[in-house]
Amino acid sequence: MSTSLAVDGVVQLVDEHGHAADPAVLPPTAELLAGYRAMVLARRLNEQAGALVRQGRLAVYPSSHGQEACQVAAVSVLREDDWLFPTYRDTAAVAARGVDPVEALVLLRGDWHCGYDPTAHRVAPQATPLATQLLHAVGVGHAARLRGEDTVVMALCGDGATSEGDFHEACNFAAVFAAPVVFLVQNNKYAISVPLARQSVAPSLAAKGAGYGMPAVLVDGNDLAALSVTLSDAVRRARDGDGPTLVEADTYRVAAHTNADDPARYRTEDEVARWLPRDPLARLRTYLIAEGVLDDAREAEFAAAADEMAAHVRHGVSAEDVVDPAELFAHVYARPTAQLAEQEALLRAELTEEAAR
Ligand SMILES: Cc1ncc(C[n+]2csc(CCOP(=O)(O)OP(=O)(O)O)c2C)c(N)n1
Numbered sequence: 247m248s249t250s251l252a253v254d255g256v257v258q259l260v261d262e263h264g265h266a267a268d269p270a271v272l273p274p275t276a277e278l279l280a281g282y283r284a285m286v287l288a289r290r291l292n293e294q295a296g297a298l299v300r301q302g303r304l305a306v307y308p309s310s311h312g313q314e315a316c317q318v319a320a321v322s323v324l325r326e327d328d329w330l331f332p333t334y335r336d337t338a339a340v341a342a343r344g345v346d347p348v349e350a351l352v353l354l355r356g357d358w359h360c361g362y363d364p365t366a367h368r369v370a371p372q373a374t375p376l377a378t379q380l381l382h383a384v385g386v387g388h389a390a391r392l393r394g395e396d397t398v399v400m401a402l403c404g405d406g407a408t409s410e411g412d413f414h415e416a417c418n419f420a421a422v423f424a425a426p427v428v429f430l431v432q433n434n435k436y437a438i439s440v441p442l443a444r445q446s447v448a449p450s451l452a453a454k455g456a457g458y459g460m461p462a463v464l465v466d467g468n469d470l471a472a473l474s475v476t477l478s479d480a481v482r483r484a485r486d487g488d489g490p491t492l493v494e495a496d497t498y499r500v501a502a503h504t505n506a507d508d509p510a511r512y513r514t515e516d517e518v519a520r521w522l523p524r525d526p527l528a529r530l531r532t533y534l535i536a537e538g539v540l541d542d543a544r545e546a547e548f549a550a551a552a553d554e555m556a557a558h559v560r561h562g563v564s565a566e567d568v569v570d571p572a573e574l575f576a577h578v579y580a581r582p583t584a585q586l587a588e589q590e591a592l593l594r595a596e597l598t599e600e601a602a603r
């Protein structure tokens with residue numbers, strides 16, 4: 247296990263100055279370069295989605311700014327036939343998995359519940375009810391095992407979600423039945439305005455793994471290399487039939503919870519300023535430049551790819567979809583109830599009347 251790489255209990259391979267204490271244990275440079283490119287795209291997606299909120303094109307966007315290493319590593323360690331179970335904050339991970347970000351953002355535009363086909367890239371719908379997706383993730387992993395498949399499930403949640411009963415049930419069931427699940431807790435220090443200290447007094451969230459009899463690792467969540475090695479190990483264990491792992495990523499939510507939140511009411515600017523030098527992109531960039539694999543030409547290439555993606559998102563999200571209001575009633579029940587059928591008929595009649603005016 248990568249716990250052997252932990253210093254003071256935290257796995258870190260590239261420090262905030264871009265220095266690697268032991269380059270021999272790092273993933274191959276080409277892999278890190280690809281990870282850096284993916285983080286550039288992830289950050290740009292966060293910025294573009296934030297701009298679309300300010301333009302009124304999206305209702306809300308929970309940014310993963312500062313958490314891009316988690317977003318990218320969670321996906322890069324998976325095989326195509328594995329599953330990802332994301333939360334509302336994980337749009338960048340969903341996009342990194344290959345889902346069209348425009349489709350992922352449909353939910354946040356209020357047009358549809360899940361704008362993408364979860365089976366196409368094996369990405370479950372982004373869950374807003376905290377920790378509910380963890381139970382589904384364990385169910386999918388357990389089912390795969392019963393069928394004799396070696397599929398692995400990556401289940402994402404936040405620090406606040408670890409207080410939910412669903413988190414406990416998911417971890418316990420997964421451990422007892424050796425379900426092939428990796429629980430990645432992105433500890434970004436807040437659940438909206440509730441700081442970690444009011445969430446748990448456990449020595450760490452990873453420490454909770456002991457209570458389930460599950461291996462657990464605390465990793466620097468802004469260090470892509472450390473996350474990749476730790477999560478790859480956990481995925482390997484799960485695939486080999488050795489059960490789940492709990493990974494706590496020590497990171498920070500640099501932006502507000504969403505645009506509907508004013509973080510100045512519960513945290514200081516000094517605190518944010520202390521985290522900025524630990525930025526996941528900056529440290530890997532420094533490392534890759536020092537290694538001679540990242541130069542101006544590459545940076546320009548990555549920036550152009552980010553520009554192209556952002557333009558695609560801007561155009562896609564700004565397009566005025568024609569939405570049929572009667573779709574409200576579709577897909578609620580296999581056979582609509584009498585009340586729903588009555589309400590739908592009422593709505594249709596009102597729409598026809600409106601159109602005739
Ligand atoms: C079951 C449930 N309770 C409450 C909420 C309201 N809520 C939305 S986000 C959030 C904070 C979650 O914090 P955390 O798990 O740390 O994730 P983060 O937003 O920091 O990524 C809360 C309480 C919810 N969505 N679901």
Ligand SMILES: [Mg+2]
Pocket residue numbers: 404405406432433434435436437438
């Ligand atoms: Mg949080």
